[in-house]
Amino acid sequence: MKFKTLFVFTVFLFGLFFLFPFSAKAVSYTTGCGETFSIGDCWPVCCEWECCGWDEEGGCTDSCCVSECTECSCSGIWDEFNANTNSQKPDLQIRGCESVCGSADDCCTCGPCVADCTSPEVCKECGSWQEAVRSCTVTSWGLNIPQCKCNADYIDKPSNPRYYNNSDYPTNPHDPEEDKDSDSVLLPVKLDWNDIRGWVDGWKKMIP
Secondary structure, X not given: OHHHHHHHHHHHHHHHHHHXXXXXXXXXXXXXXXXXXXXXXXXXXXXXXXXXXXXXXXXXXXXXXXEEEEEEEEOOEEEEEEEOOOXXXXXXXXXXXEEEEEOOOOOOOXXXXXXXXXXXXXXXXXXXXXXXXXXXXOXXXXXOOOEEEEOXXXXXXXXXXXXXXXXXXXXXXXXXXXXXXXXXXXXXXXXXXXXXXXXXXXXXXXXX
């Protein structure tokens, strides 16, 4: 008797499978740069069954789903990057993202997967003479971090050149000592000029 009951139950489940087959579909996510990848899977779930077939004696011979929803399994953690501007001196930013369950309906507990991302944080500051470059738009969020690259338009030509035989001059860049005439200066010579846009870190003595 137990064997017969188990056999009937197994056949019933097998029939339900064919009436309402499991067909999981991947949930895709696309970054602002167009990179697409899977962040989970979803499949249909029947919440309510009703008899839709009867034998001559009125017994139920077929069941049909009358209420269904979409159940999902979400997974994935990744970082995205962008620049806060496509012009001079950008900040490169990072945000952490993960796949989470969206709103669920009816008897389902996890709705279609969505990306949940943190607030952006600065991970690198480009210089005043640099711009951000990347194969896709730098202000869009993507999986590859933009690079800081020198842009000649952000660097001015030196002005008011000065020539010194003393490597310690000028002692005060805002009030420089009188320099040598360019025609009479002797080697070794130190070149100096007024601070300009793009001038970084001041003078550094190079030690061989």
